[in-house]
Amino acid sequence: MSNLQIAKILRQVAASYAxxxxxxxxxxxxxxxxxxxxxxxxxxxxxELFKENKLEFLPGVGPxxxxxxxxxxxxxxxxxxxxxxxxxxKSVYPLLDVPTFGPKKAYRLVKEFSLQDPKSVISDIEKxxxxxxxxxxxxxxxxxxxxxxxxxxxxxxxxxxxxxxxxPYAFEAxxxxxxxxxxxxxxxxxxxxxxxxxxxxxxxxxxxxxxxxKPKDVISHFVSYPYKERIIEKGEATASILxxxxxxxxxxxxxxQGFGSLLQHFTGSKNxxxxxxEYALSxxxxxxxxxxxxxxxxxxxxxxxxxxxxxxxxxxxxxxxxPELREDKGEIELAISHKLPKLVEQTDxxxxxxxxxxxxxxxxxxxxxxxxxxxxxxxxxLKYEYIGLSEHNPSISKHNSGQxxxxxxxxxxxxxxxxxxxxxxxxxxxxxxxxxxxGKLAVDHKSLSILDxxxxxxxxxxxMSRDKMTKRVIHGLSHxxxxxxxHPTGRLINQRVGYELDFDKIFDFCKKNNKALEINSWPTxxxxxxxLIMEAVKNNIKLVVNTDSHAVWQMDLMKYGVAMARRGWxxxxxxxxxxxxxxxxxxxxx
DNA sequence: GCCGTTTTCGGCCCGACTGTTTTCAGTCG
Numbered sequence: 047m048s049n050l051q052i053a054k055i056l057r058q059v060a061a062s063y064a065x066x067x068x069x070x071x072x073x074x075x076x077x078x079x080x081x082x083x084x085x086x087x088x089x090x091x092x093x094e095l096f097k098e099n100k101l102e103f104l105p106g107v108g109p110x111x112x113x114x115x116x117x118x119x120x121x122x123x124x125x126x127x128x129x130x131x132x133x134x135x136k137s138v139y140p141l142l143d144v145p146t147f148g149p150k151k152a153y154r155l156v157k158e159f160s161l162q163d164p165k166s167v168i169s170d171i172e173k174x175x176x177x178x179x180x181x182x183x184x185x186x187x188x189x190x191x192x193x194x195x196x197x198x199x200x201x202x203x204x205x206x207x208x209x210x211x212x213x214p215y216a217f218e219a220x221x222x223x224x225x226x227x228x229x230x231x232x233x234x235x236x237x238x239x240x241x242x243x244x245x246x247x248x249x250x251x252x253x254x255x256x257x258x259x260k261p262k263d264v265i266s267h268f269v270s271y272p273y274k275e276r277i278i279e280k281g282e283a284t285a286s287i288l289x290x291x292x293x294x295x296x297x298x299x300x301x302x303q304g305f306g307s308l309l310q311h312f313t314g315s316k317n318x319x320x321x322x323x324e325y326a327l328s329x330x331x332x333x334x335x336x337x338x339x340x341x342x343x344x345x346x347x348x349x350x351x352x353x354x355x356x357x358x359x360x361x362x363x364x365x366x367x368x369p370e371l372r373e374d375k376g377e378i379e380l381a382i383s384h385k386l387p388k389l390v391e392q393t394d395x396x397x398x399x400x401x402x403x404x405x406x407x408x409x410x411x412x413x414x415x416x417x418x419x420x421x422x423x424x425x426x427x428l429k430y431e432y433i434g435l436s437e438h439n440p441s442i443s444k445h446n447s448g449q450x451x452x453x454x455x456x457x458x459x460x461x462x463x464x465x466x467x468x469x470x471x472x473x474x475x476x477x478x479x480x481x482x483x484x485g486k487l488a489v490d491h492k493s494l495s496i497l498d499x500x501x502x503x504x505x506x507x508x509x510m511s512r513d514k515m516t517k518r519v520i521h522g523l524s525h526x527x528x529x530x531x532x533h534p535t536g537r538l539i540n541q542r543v544g545y546e547l548d549f550d551k552i553f554d555f556c557k558k559n560n561k562a563l564e565i566n567s568w569p570t571x572x573x574x575x576x577x578l579i580m581e582a583v584k585n586n587i588k589l590v591v592n593t594d595s596h597a598v599w600q601m602d603l604m605k606y607g608v609a610m611a612r613r614g615w616x617x618x619x620x621x622x623x624x625x626x627x628x629x630x631x632x633x634x635x636x
Numbered sequence: 637g638c639c640g641t642t643t644t645c646g647g648c649c650c651g652a653c654t655g656t657t658t659t660c661a662g663t664c665g
Contacts, residue, residue: 071637072648073637073638073647073648074637075637076637076638076648077637077638078637080637080638081637081638105638105639106637106638107638108637108638108639109637109638110637110638111637111638145663145664146662146663146664147663148662148663148664149662150661150662150663151662151663184656185655185656185657185661186655186656187655187656187657189654189655189656190654190655190656193654193655240665251665253665279652279653279654279664280653281652281653281654282652282653283651283652284651284652284653284665285653286653286664286665296665298652311650311651312665314665316649316665319649319650320648320649320650321649322649323649323650324639324647324648324649325641326649327647327648327649328641328642328643328647332649332650333649333650334649334650334651335650335651335652336650336651379641382641383641
């Protein structure tokens with residue numbers, strides 16, 4: 047059962063509680079929703095966590111829900127869930143997927159019109175709305191009837207449910223909008239926040255905060271955005287629009303002197319904010335996007351505004367928390383005790399080791415677009431100390447091992463020539479080598495011996511059992527020259543989930559044998575994912591941040607890999623390519 | 637039902653916006 051399916055069931059339980067007695071089950075509803083959020087947002091498969099007895103490490107899943115999940119995954123049903131859902135027509139649940147429908151509205155309409163069939167309930171409601179029957183109900187009207195019709199039609203078109211954007215695309219979209227907003231003279235500052243600022247690997251909505259003394263003017267400028275499809279809502283301080291492609295953009299405004307609290311609020315994450323606000327409450331403070339409210343002895347409350355985010359956290363006696371950490375994974379406690387780790391920064395990176403040039407090595411996979419010289423020259427521009435050339439190995443179906451050897455040797459000679467005429471940068475002779483389905487490398491020992499090291503990776507036969515795949519990878523990493531496992535999960539964001547690996551075993555092997563895992567910066571890879579980076583860091587596994595560049599411009603993607611490292615709480619000393627040339631070279635030989 | 641830098645009991649974030657309403661319910665972030 048997938049994470050999404052499990053989360054959906056938990057949301058149905060929450061909705062059922064809400065339908066039965068919202069007041070009575072208020073906290074159960076929150077608990078089930080929070081558990082659903084946690085499961086949906088986890089990159090790790092719940093089914094696997096369950097098998098490994100690690101469900102308890104999932105925040106928001108306590109003893110009760112954990113026991114229910116165990117029943118769900120072993121028996122396929124849960125007595126307690128059946129009890130909660132008893133009496134709620136099954137036709138309520140499909141409606142919950144349609145925006146603007148919550149448990150109350152869905153239940154009300156299902157009951158009012160005796161709609162029993164979950165398969166047809168959405169079109170049944172659409173028909174009723176078209177017949178004007180919904181507007182006649184008490185509490186409904188023409189406008190809500192129209193809203194329902196639009197929501198259903200947009201739901202059918204997939205608007206709002208479109209796949210989440212990869213980071214660079216989201217940056218581009220946000221930049222375009224910020225540029226447009228800044229054309230208004232009333233905009234003092236405009237900053238993209240939300241998951242984009244936290245550098246999540248994918249971004250759903252684009253959130254933008256504006257500092258202004260004229261919120262009304264800014265909002266009317268915002269909703270006149272030329273690429274707008276429609277206005278979702280428009281108020282005194284905030285507004286939301288839908289742009290082409292079905293993407294939502296949310297805007298919040300705040301006076302410049304209170305902008306710090308808006309930055310904090312709108313950056314999130316939701317769970318970070320909830321935890322922070324609960325902590326503040328225990329100190330007698332109430333937090334919101336407007337500032338910090340303090341109750342005085344007379345019972346009145348005063349509001350303190352803060353212009354910067356640093357001051358916001360400072361007023362709570364906490365260290366400022368980097369946005370990448372704001373996921374409620376322990377950062378608040380550490381900020382209170384001023385013990386947050388110092389995260390790795392892009393300027394710490396001394397070299398990029400996963401570089402594909404256009405050298406005619408006749409590779410098994412795609413060749414780079416630019417020459418070795420061009421890639422090296424770009425590395426110099428980026429102020430790197432070293433670069434690793436790591437084209438794919440020569441195709442094994444087209445060449446025998448002797449031919450493979452001479453292709454690699456020719457590339458090495460080419461590198462040597464460039465080395466002799468190049469100053470201020472060192473070059474490693476690497477290669478990205480396929481781990482074949484039997485675990486052997488696609489290049490033999492003799493060819494490996496003329497390399498400084500090898501990056502190994504999986505590019506075929508993805509559908510393998512977890513056990514077999516783990517053995518395959520470990521076998522591939524066993525050669526002394528194989529030092530780095532590239533894009534370890536094989537995932538492609540929005541395209542495929544990747545293969546299954548037992549990371550406990552991989553970590554163990556890497557630690558004992560001085561191997562490193564790659565954090566691949568390619569926007570649709572971002573692999574390792576942040577949650578696994580966090581695990582790796584906890585286990586003291588060495589990591590390398592690479593771009594996997596196939597062209598000069600792609601070497602700028604390093605920032606995304608570093609962002610993932612930071613989201614995984616990696617410090618400078620967790621990342622091997624922050625080492626100077628000599629130290630890195632030493633490690634390669636280990 | 638979850639959770640712990642005042643707590644293993646007793647709390648539980650805070651607000652915007654819309655539609656249908658003369659004061660609020662529902663949904664959303």
